[in-house]
Amino acid sequence: MFLALISAFALSQTPTQSATPPKAGATCSKAGITSNYGGKKFTCVKNGKKLIWDKGTSIIQKAPTPTPTSTPTPTPTPTPTPTPTPMPSPSSNSPIEPGGSCSKEGDLQPLNSGQVICQNGKWSPYNSTPGSSSPGSTNSGSAVSTEWVYLASLTSGNGLGNVSDPSLVQEPSGKIRMYFKNGNDSEAKITGFDNYIHSAVSSDNGVTWTVESGVRMAVTSPVEVLPKVGGGYQAWGWKQSPSGDSMYYAESSDGLTFNEITISGLDPKTCKNSSGQSLAPLGDPSIVKLSDGTWLLHVQGTGVGDTGPNFARWACVATSPDGKTWTAVQSRSYGGSTDVTTNPAIYLNSAGKVEWLWPTYDSLISRTGDGTTFGTSTSSIAASDPERLDLANGTELLAYGNFDNRSGGVIVIAKRQKTSYSIQKEQGTPGVVPGSVITWSISGATQSQVTVWNFCLNKKYADIAGASVTYETVSGMLKVTARDPSNTHGCVYVLVGSEKVIG
Known part of the structure; x- marks a missing residue:
């Protein structure tokens, strides 16, 4: 759910030239050496225990500065416009994921927060930046954007339980309402709360918040709340039962009182990974309505890979003609070898683009596209269960959660702002x-x-x-x-x- 590329700081080394013409994916001798060949600059990078040439970058000739001064200002090299790339769509026969089969040696494809490269007929993780590591690593350096500034936070305590899983809407009056789960947590020793959906409101663009009294929805799962065409609001979540979860759906005219409506929904058991394994139970659904009228849903599944320390969870993608009858699209499930750490999110921003947010252990990976095809990934602050909202005045908000076993959860509200840091x-x-x-x-x-x-x-x-x-x-x-x-x-x-x- 991010619109802009981030500012990032990367460690670099003074390169040493190589005389051997390089080939993407071929082995090289020393990390950091470079070679100019065929109009491109290739860099030797570490890939697991191997050293290989990256895919290379085009060599751009700088024009001389027309009027040099005594202290010239460095002219940055123009960045080529990223070419949108399809969201990974692994099939049961050849998933684009580490270990999946491939046919074009040295081919690079986007996957999750990074890339995979075709080596010896198999997709392998590919890190183009020396010192970087794959998502989920507990020992990694990550460039963090400086585009989110702190506005406020809602913490556990003071009459609240373990707060988590925000969902934001803006009323026609300009007031912002945030729905959140007010739950219990054994690790933080928080008990006595109803585990239902509560709410808080802000009348100053997210700077201060007031918790509203009462329960908004008597459902024990997180919910996604969106404005309803024609007025009012609609919400999706899950109803738990011994026989299996079913989709919860409710509508409200004022955003306070929601009335449950029975729908066909999405059968969690139909969400499967590329191997056909069921991903149920499912997490917090994230939903958008696309420009062609199709509804799109992303949701984390914990039925596969939910055992540490090497988590390998997946996300399910589903579509609907009306937001009420949903069909899981197995070929668009993603994750597994690269963990879906918490609930992913999708958001239709004010520019009409779909932002896709993928939380990892140490950063939030985002892409922007049309819901099927997405551009180059960018990363920012670590943010679990992310939620985006563009306000009518142009302010862009991000709400996200986090947890400490000594106190419970927190929901942080931030706004996008360019800075020089x-x-x-x-x-x-x-x-x-x-x-x-x-x-x-x-x-x-x-x-x-x-x-x-x-x-x-x-x-x-x-x-x-x-x-x-x-x-x-x-x-x-x-x-x-x-x-x-x-x-x-x-x-x-x-x-x-x-x-x-x-x-």
Whole structure:
């Protein structure tokens, strides 16, 4: 659900030229060396335990600066316009996923947050950036966008249970309503709540929120709420029963009182991966209506690959002519070898484009397209159960959840805003509990402009017992390291500058 490419900081090395003409996917001798051949620049990159040539980038000749000054300003190399690529559509015979069969040696295809390359007749993960790793890794560096700034958060406590799974709508009056699950959680020792859907409202574009009294929907699953054509609202979720889940559907004229309506819905058992395994039970449905009138649904399935430490969950894709009768499209299921970490999301933005959000362990991967074909992926902050909303005034909001076993959940509300900061987050250290040590490298900010927060605890690290933060300058970057031996989850972020940029 992102519209713009992000600003990212990447570590680089001084390249060494190679005399041997390269070929994408062929082996090379040393990571970082480059070779110019056939109008392209090829780079030797690490792929697992192997070193291979990447697919190469076109060599663009710079024109001389017309009027040089005593201190010339570097002219950035133009970035070629990305060519939209189809969303991976694996079939039962040849899925485009690691381990699936392929026929064109060296062929690169987009998959999830990165790419796969055809080697020896099989698709293999392909990392074009030295030092990067696949989604789900607990020891990785990831470039984090600086386009989301903090507005507000809704935390567990103060009369609320474990809050999670936001869904946002804007009323004609301009008021924003956020629906969320108010549940229990054994890990955080939160009990006594109804596990139903509650709501909060904001009248200042998401800066402050007021929790409304009462229950919006007496359903124990997360829900997707959308404005209804002609007025009112409609919602989808799941009803649990011993015989299996069934789709919940309800409508409301005012956004407060919802009336359940029986529909054919989507049979969870028909959601299958490329091997024909059922993905049920299913998670939070995310739904859009496309320009041709077709309804589209993405939903996480936990029936396959939901056992750690190497999770390999999938997502199901379904279509509908009316939003009420749904058909799963097995060939469009995705995930597996690359984990669908939490509920993915799709959103029809104000420009009429479909944003596809895929949460991973340490970042949020997004593509924009028409619902079937999507462009190049970009990444931003780690954000579980993401939800997007474009306001009538042009503000672009992102709401997402996170969790800390010491306090429960949080829902963070942020807005898109271009900034001059660059942030790289590195979470996970070999032999150390994931989350207990987190490092950020930041450019464009000083130490006094950076604060480390645990959003779930709603505390600065300086106010958390046993936690500490250190600062140092490395290669012109501000390196911030946060340590908290009790932190085992991903609820920790930096806030940078007066804008409170989230990283």
